[in-house]
Amino acid sequence: MSGRINKPDTPADIELRKCLAAKNSFVIVAGAGSGKTTSLIKALKYIDDTEGKTLRQQGKKIACITYTTVAEKEILDDVGHDPFFRVSTIHSFLWELLRPFQKDIKIWVKAKIKSKLEEFEIDRQNFSNRTRQTTRENNARDTARYMYIDANIDNVPSFTYETGSNYLEGILGHSDIISMGPSLITASPLLQIILASRFPYFFIDESQDTIGEFVDAMKQVEHNVEDFCLGFFGDPMQKIYHTGSGAITLEKGWQEIQKPENFRCSTSVLRTINNIRAAGDNLQQNGGRVELIEGNPLPVEGSAQIFIMQADDRRAAKLAKVREYLSIQLADPLWVSDEKIADVKVLVIEHRIAATRLGFPALYSIFKDGTTDSLSMSFSEGSNWALLPFQRYILPLVSAFRDRKDFLVVELLKKYCPIMQKSYLSAPENEPLVILREIKTHLGELNNLLSDTSNATVVDVLNYLNEYGLISLDERISTRIGDAPEIEADDEDVTITDRVIAAYLNCPVKEVWGYSIYINEESPFSTQHGIKGDEFMRVVVILDDEEGRRSSSYSYEKLLGIKDLSDRDNSNLDAGQETTLDRTRRLLYVCCSRSLKDLAVILFAADIQAATEAVLATGIFHPQDVKNETTIDIVLAN
Template sequence: MSAITEVVDEVKPTADEVIKACLNLEQPRSFFLYAGAGSGKTHSLVEAVKSLKGRERQRLTFEGRQIAIITYTNAACEEIERRLEHDPLVEVSTIHAFSWRMIKGFNDDIREWLRVKLAADIDELDDKLRRAQGENKTSRANRASRDSKARRLTSLDEITDFTYSPTGDNRSRQSLNHSEVIQMAAAFIPKPPLLDVMADRHPVLLIDESQDTYGPLMDTFLQAQAAIPERFCLGLLGDTMQRIYNDGKVGLDDAIPADWAKPEKRMNRRCPTRVVDLINVIRASVDGHHQIPKPGAARGTVRMFCTRQVPGQDFSLEEQIAKQMADVTGDVQWATGMQGRKTLILEHKMAGRRMGFEGVFTPLYAVEHLNTGLLDGTLPILKLFFEGVAPIVEAARADDFTVMEAVRLRSPLLDPKYLESAGTNQLEVLESVGKATQLLCEMLTDNDPLIGEVAQVLQRTGLLELPARFVEAMALGATADDAPEISDREALEIHAYRIVLGCSYSEMEAFAGYANGLSPFGTHQGVKGLEFPRVMVILNDEEAGGFLFSYEKLLGVTPASPTDVKNQRAGKDDSLSRTRRLLYVTCSRAEESLAIVIYSAQPEIAKASVIEAGWLKADEIVVL
């Protein structure tokens, strides 16, 4: 097929028509849509759903059924809901929210599943404790976990109604955690009655970013579709090359039944031709999928900068590289500082070092059970500052009415019930709120107090409600000591808060901007689906730490480990394949120009490997 024919096919794609035909309530046909980077996957999803709604609205409404869409993040849910005009005929949710909606109320099944799971976990921990050599941090953690599970097992019969929140901490006795909800859904959905419940509620289920859906749960959906193909349409949308989470199903494309439709969207409407060429070469050894740029796409620019890894080096080199990119591309925005580009890093802590919130982020991230709330902004201490303090201080820059309205919406002192209980002292309460607000705003105007100092004002005045464990940390005072070697979750959490108390408020402000997606930084994993004019990708294994990804291995600087070789021979995932996919995702974010910055033990070898692999030409690589 000629390039001209390919372009004509892409200008008049059949993929959207195929999907719309599959969404037929009388004769449903399941499908797997391959949608490469920048191909308009979300557009196809939305248009297909609009078409189905237009044809079947009356029937779906009469039967009380909904079209279900699962996507990976809350932000993606909101975007799809917006494009579908928040139609109640469509239920858009994350995988956790969907799973809970399916199993909620099946309390007896939940209880028995937990009984079996907890007993198995206790047996496994007992075995580890028997084999432990002496008392150490691991054995203490295992013993604490074993005792906690035993207490939970004993109390199961006392719980009549299990609860769960996709965005909450889920700490109460009757609460289920995130992984339990997903695992239960995977266990319950393939069999009646839940199989019938799902099909009756949702005759069509569309899964966006299907390659990153929890593997066992994806198997469950495939089993469900195979059991009732005449009643249930399963639509999977995604690109296996963009699988970046380890719990996604390996080899999803090979698991798709032969009778499914397999439409493709091959045109990359985002990237310039040079970037499309690059990501095609990066992908070439993985599968047969090949993208083409949109007609009239600009050439664009790609440069790779290789530098030697030096202990303790600062990040001024990245600014120098940005200025070089401005010269090469003629785009002066590259030279306007961090805000002029999107810098993609592997770990959040790397953004923390560059943006100045490492002191707040690191101790909280070190406490495992805080990770989810930390990264999605739902951790109570973050909500205190992100949703409590920050809006009040921002409102103070406007006028008195705006700031008092901000306080009214947030302060327990202005709660109608509290004011009613104050009786004749309401005026005094209002005056105290005004003084407290003024004190807080003055403290944070042209000043950078410690977080502990801000918290003391809040506690002393009662202006905002403080999380209980944060209050306990305040009572003990700030510390810079390392975390104790204990397994007590509450004690570790309180210790992390004590470290945060000694950090500057500006660190919390910087982290708020990062967590809300307003910073010039993003993680390699967190930008899937996004696009930016100017992209700088930072490859730095040593700074990132960890073992799941290795750019040094991918670039041939470091040999593959015996485990990598073993996994490759067995057809399993390994650090090289994971890293290749991550590089593909990051490079394919660029709309105009792309800079890849490699910190390497041997930059010359990295350069030679890239040239040999055909990724870039010699004149596109600079060794610094």
């Protein structure tokens, strides 16, 4: 076990042990920085100490379901990778449980296929004279595909689990597992008994982000099977994904255990996140970060400020200005550093500010503005097929060449370069030494094409590599390169994808460097949804509804009272349903609670005076910590 178990017990740890001793199911509500994982590890240790020998002899294990593979690794490291603890993500756990039930799996797959066909039929019935021809064609194509699958699915002998689904190949994807698992558990008393027998203790970490269907299925197991202890570890205020269950409703005989301590945040940051949380639930956190000064634990005061800036086209420059101000005000030069050691994290709702700061604004606009969700998402995730040649091969190759890492250069060429393959080099007409000399010359030219001062475009680089046999291109790219003419804006005979890729090919290739730095997390920028569970010494949170306009689920202006609620918001409020305010408050809480010491929130607003008055009225920040551009300019001028 890790050093977590040696940390002092909190009241929640003591209450949790009582629940485990009585085998009572429970829900732990643990605020940010409260040591939730520590309590979970202590619970696992307690079970091992009190029942471990008996349970091991019976072949039983303790299940711990996590939300991400990162969390899975963290807990596994803490328990020393002891197989007695079945720590896994929900997908892998469900597949391990369900894999032997191939007959039930096939029944579920067949039912899903029929359900999809029924959906297509309903869509066809709702077609009108205004329905586009492409919509009709897509419906006909999808219907034909699923009818073919339906006619041949009985020939599939068994199913396995991979990333994406292909039913006729016997492959189930992520979405299938997460949908099928709860369904089969709920429908099968036998499966419930098997699950509870194998795992008499079942813990679900980050329960607020676990899908409701799985939570309900596990509740049913707990209700139907004796000697089964179900435990949830989470925080409803940190639910920032739409599919999460949020708060776990207590069942009869269950106990809720609150864990209000905060060991992460400085005093100023803790005060701020408590103010954010106050309108969300009744959990107010206490404690705060301490550091040893001459052997004495003293609280870290830190800072928490909000800067209200004019929303214009100079956002990146203003962000830099705020960071410069903080470096002066706090006497902390690391605020202006982008090096990883500085531990500065800038959290943006969307990637546009990062794109501008890191030098890929045109590339960002090409894939994000007026495109499809698929293109937009693949760009944000770094998985777009058109960009992969640069991510996997071209940029690493040039970087290795510049750094004189000859071994890495050779390894990359062996993996991706056609004229470095054994089959090519061994041909009688080819001289390996001559080819190597030519490649060295090509690398020098490629380095020039990708320099900061180069005016080369993406297609210039791809054409060069392709011409000299230095790359094997995806057919989707090779058929589009050459002259790569620009597509006219009013040309209606091209798809959105064609338009995007054409613009990308004509984009300055040096912008791909900035994009690579961002995707590989070599810059201080991250999206606000991508940092839950992390912590940083210095945090900047960007509040900018205009930048986040692609998502209507969040509005900082509404949360802060700058903008009126919509009719839908008011309707949801009256009905007691989740609103934009709820979602945005949770996201702001998660972002601000990442800070260990200093927090800077930057609000971009159209009317600075109105925004200042609204922010002051919320009481989230102390009045002296609400600042604007004038304050910053005065300090920087001196």
